[in-house]
Amino acid sequence: MINEIKKLKEEKNAIILAHNYQPKEIQEIADFLGDSLELCIKASEIKDKDLVIFCGVDFMAETAYILNPEKKIIIPDLDADCEMANMLHEEELLESMKENPDAAVCLYVNSIAEAKQHATTLCTSANAVEIVEGLDADVVLFGPDNNLANHVAEKTDKTIIPVPKGGHCYVHDALTVEDIEAKRKEYPGVEIICHPECKIEVQHACDQVLSTGGMLKYIKNSDKEEFILGTEVDMISRLEIEVPGKKIYPLSDEAICKKMKFHNLEKIKEALENEAPIVSLPDEVAAKSLKAVENMLNK
Numbered sequence: 432m433i434n435e436i437k438k439l440k441e442e443k444n445a446i447i448l449a450h451n452y453q454p455k456e457i458q459e460i461a462d463f464l465g466d467s468l469e470l471c472i473k474a475s476e477i478k479d480k481d482l483v484i485f486c487g488v489d490f491m492a493e494t495a496y497i498l499n500p501e502k503k504i505i506i507p508d509l510d511a512d513c514e515m516a517n518m519l520h521e522e523e524l525l526e527s528m529k530e531n532p533d534a535a536v537c538l539y540v541n542s543i544a545e546a547k548q549h550a551t552t553l554c555t556s557a558n559a560v561e562i563v564e565g566l567d568a569d570v571v572l573f574g575p576d577n578n579l580a581n582h583v584a585e586k587t588d589k590t591i592i593p594v595p596k597g598g599h600c601y602v603h604d605a606l607t608v609e610d611i612e613a614k615r616k617e618y619p620g621v622e623i624i625c626h627p628e629c630k631i632e633v634q635h636a637c638d639q640v641l642s643t644g645g646m647l648k649y650i651k652n653s654d655k656e657e658f659i660l661g662t663e664v665d666m667i668s669r670l671e672i673e674v675p676g677k678k679i680y681p682l683s684d685e686a687i688c689k690k691m692k693f694h695n696l697e698k699i700k701e702a703l704e705n706e707a708p709i710v711s712l713p714d715e716v717a718a719k720s721l722k723a724v725e726n727m728l729n730k
């Protein structure tokens with residue numbers, strides 16, 4: 432299967448991009464692995480490939496499409512969407528914008544394109560604090576993740592209004608302070624790193640709060656040998672590939688993003704063969720969203 436994928440990739444002049452939460456078998460065959468920001472940057476740089484096979488959830492593939500509307504962006508399983516992104520509807524965002532006419536709008540890249548098109552800028556968990564800090568407004572509508580909104584509110588002087596109320600990631604929001612206390616007993620002295628999509632009290636109870644890309648850099652550069660990660664379990668697969676000597680434990684074995692696992696090698700092979708399913712957006716939505724993506728990337 433791996434050889435067939437490699438052959439098809441050559442024939443079709445394709446590149447495989449994969450998020451850090453993809454199953455290990457996909458991480459091992461990907462041409463590029465990254466967090467949401469790194470994948471956006473990579474997507475903006477793809478010049479010489481005809482096909483992009485995007486192994487991640489739909490908002491990530493849509494961002495690649497927004498940056499490359501002339502290319503075929505293919506997602507092996509079209510049903511791989513992000514439950515958090517689906518929590519902020521366009522109408523609710525427009526309503527909040529009407530109620531707060533002077534506010535800037537910073538949307539997490541984990542949002543649907545219909546919402547993205549109205550944003551002043553986008554952000555990812557790797558750059559949210561810096562992006563919000565740089566906005567020319569004191570009040571910022573921020574969505575859909577309320578936990579990331581709280582993280583940003585604590586780290587900047589801006590007034591953050593979360594939209595919608597209660598927006599969250601079911602994978603990260605389920606992690607608890609009790610999980611941390613239990614791991615501290617089981618692994619005394621081992622550093623605990625969590626993602627900013629975790630609840631604010633979980634963030635406070637951890638030693639570091641980092642995006643998935645930030646976790647990788649931090650662990651690579653640390654002289655410590657063991658870490659506990661409060662994020663999706665396949666982040667550990669990425670670390671096993673990149674820093675094989677270190678021991679990484681999950682804060683919870685149940686932190687699994689089900690839709691990220693919709694992709695597999697068989698579907699990647701079929702996607703290459705059929706050049707489908709393709710990701711596309713209405714021209715107007717893609718053009719308006721491009722401004723918000725570029726405002727983030729040009730910061």
Ligand code: 13P
Binds near residue numbers: 600
């Ligand atoms: P990262 O940008 O840290 O990879 O996070 C993306 C995501 O969906 C986390 O749940």
Ligand code: SF4
Binds near residue numbers: 603
């Ligand atoms: Fe969305 Fe959460 Fe899955 Fe990330 S882990 S893609 S935020 S549902």
